[in-house]
Amino acid sequence: MKFKDKVIQFMTGRxxxxxxxxxxxxTSLALSLIGQAANLEFLVFVGYLPLGYALFRILSRNVEKRRLENYKFAILFSPLYGRSYRFATRLKMRAEEAKMHKYVKCPQCKAMMRVPRGKGKLMVTCPKCQNKFPSKS
Ligand SMILES: [Zn+2]
Known part of the structure; x- marks a missing residue:
């Protein structure tokens, strides 16, 4: 029997x-890496626990129960994933916007406004108080 078939046979029903x-x-990798970097044996040891649990889950024959655990985990963590993803997108958008625009403050009413970059000297009109002032872009 080929090794691959043996693995498939071994994993069947798990x-x-x-x-x-x-x-x-x-998590386990992160903990042991941090533990090694910071020379904290305790953390390296703790890092084995999630790994052990992961192996137990992968090899478990109680598929129904493991699926339920995974389902609960997904529900618990999906808003977090979604939020951090949106946060990262927003940061990226802001960084790209910063390349195109510059933020200037109106000297009269202190309102912040965006001016396009790379246009040399500009006369900016404040949208709030209609004050006109020069700005380098
Ligand atoms: Zn103003």
């Missing part, structure tokens, strides 16, 4: 990898 196991493995 839970296999899922998001929760992936998360546990990543």
């Amino acid at each position: 839970n296999g990898g899922d998001q929760l196991s992936t998360f546990l493995i990543v």
Whole structure:
């Protein structure tokens, strides 16, 4: 029997990898890396716990129960993933916007406004108080 077939036979009826196991493995790696970098043996040891649990879940034959765990995990963490993704997108958009525009303050009413970059000297009209002032872009 080929090695691959042996693996398939071994994994049949077992839970296999899922998001929760992936998360546990990543957590484990992160903990042991931090532990090694900071020379904290305690953290390296703690890092083995999620790895052990991930292995237990991957090899578990109680597929129903493991699926339910993964489902609960996904529900618990999906808003977090979504939020951090949106946050990252917003940061990226702001960084790109910063390349195109410059923020200037109106000397009269202190309102902030955007002016396009790379246009040399500009006369800016404040949208709030209609004050006109020169600005370098
Ligand atoms: Zn103004």
